[in-house]
Amino acid sequence: MTTDTLMHELQTLFATQEGEIAWEAELRQSFHEGDLENVRKYLAMSLEALDTPLAQQCLSTNVRSIEFNGWDELTEAVEIHEGEPITGVTIAIANDPDTAFGKGEEHRPYMLLGIYGDEPYAFSKASAAQMIAEAGAEEGPAWAGYDEDIEVFLECEGLDALNTALVFHKERHFFRDEAPDHAPRRYVEYVLACWWRALLFHEAVQHTSRSRPLPGGIPVLAGMVDMRPEVMMVHGIEWRATLGSAAEALAGAEMPEMLPSSVITRKEVVEDKPPTGLDLRRRVAESEPEEEAAPQKKSLMGRLFGKD
Numbered sequence: 001m002t003t004d005t006l007m008h009e010l011q012t013l014f015a016t017q018e019g020e021i022a023w024e025a026e027l028r029q030s031f032h033e034g035d036l037e038n039v040r041k042y043l044a045m046s047l048e049a050l051d052t053p054l055a056q057q058c059l060s061t062n063v064r065s066i067e068f069n070g071w072d073e074l075t076e077a078v079e080i081h082e083g084e085p086i087t088g089v090t091i092a093i094a095n096d097p098d099t100a101f102g103k104g105e106e107h108r109p110y111m112l113l114g115i116y117g118d119e120p121y122a123f124s125k126a127s128a129a130q131m132i133a134e135a136g137a138e139e140g141p142a143w144a145g146y147d148e149d150i151e152v153f154l155e156c157e158g159l160d161a162l163n164t165a166l167v168f169h170k171e172r173h174f175f176r177d178e179a180p181d182h183a184p185r186r187y188v189e190y191v192l193a194c195w196w197r198a199l200l201f202h203e204a205v206q207h208t209s210r211s212r213p214l215p216g217g218i219p220v221l222a223g224m225v226d227m228r229p230e231v232m233m234v235h236g237i238e239w240r241a242t243l244g245s246a247a248e249a250l251a252g253a254e255m256p257e258m259l260p261s262s263v264i265t266r267k268e269v270v271e272d273k274p275p276t277g278l279d280l281r282r283r284v285a286e287s288e289p290e291e292e293a294a295p296q297k298k299s300l301m302g303r304l305f306g307k308d
Helices: 009-013 018-034 034-050 051-061 073-079 128-135 160-167 187-211 236-254 281-287 300-304
Strands: 067-069 087-092 108-117 155-156 220-225 231-234
Touching: 009 018, 009 187, 018 034, 018 128, 018 187, 034 051, 034 187, 034 231, 051 160, 067 187, 073 108, 108 155, 108 220, 128 220, 128 231, 187 220, 187 231, 187 236
Parallel strands: 087 220
Antiparallel strands: 067 155, 087 108, 220 231
């Protein structure tokens, strides 16, 4: 039997919108919890089972090739900022809405950047779970519109080829009007590749924030704007207790107005998973591809950057 005739298990699960939503919800939760290692294992198994050219392109894209130009400039800008201490940063990748009209060339996602102090939202005291919950507030996050006027620009390198393949993918939508018993294989391919792009982006942010943390251990809330999936994750917060303490000691001796206060990192509150019957970690341990799910909130990250 050829690969083309094999039914991928997600084709059956995605036959209903509820199945796809449930699959995404668990996968999204794993991102929120920072469990990128198991997310990678699961998605890699699913892509290997799919075995299409795009799946192979995903698996061959090296996360180490993804870099953020301007990160060092961001670090320097935070260090020399003379206003209230910077305590939170938000970043996101997005596609130009006119991208679809520029066929024949690779399309690099552009980056959005927000730099914030503790007014009106206390980033310095918030846990990762609290930041993610605030970002998803129906009326928008408390920090929206309060970003500092600091001229720094970030650019994401390394996702161009995969991003272009997704922009021009021929089956980005699946209509279930006639109650099909399975989803098209190419639609499953598209969904998995979108989540792989998100994984690569978050792995790159995670690596950068760990190897070159922002001053004082400032947390970085990262996500995507108008780009499937709009999944968020907080990076670098693990540095806050140690680097924040060092910053406070230095501030007391030299420049108290420029560095954030030391804070205690609170234990992240993990939301209960929906009773989908799908368990990512168990399925990874058994080496069986599994499905997770997430209902997608419209322009969730877009509200962070005023792009809704």
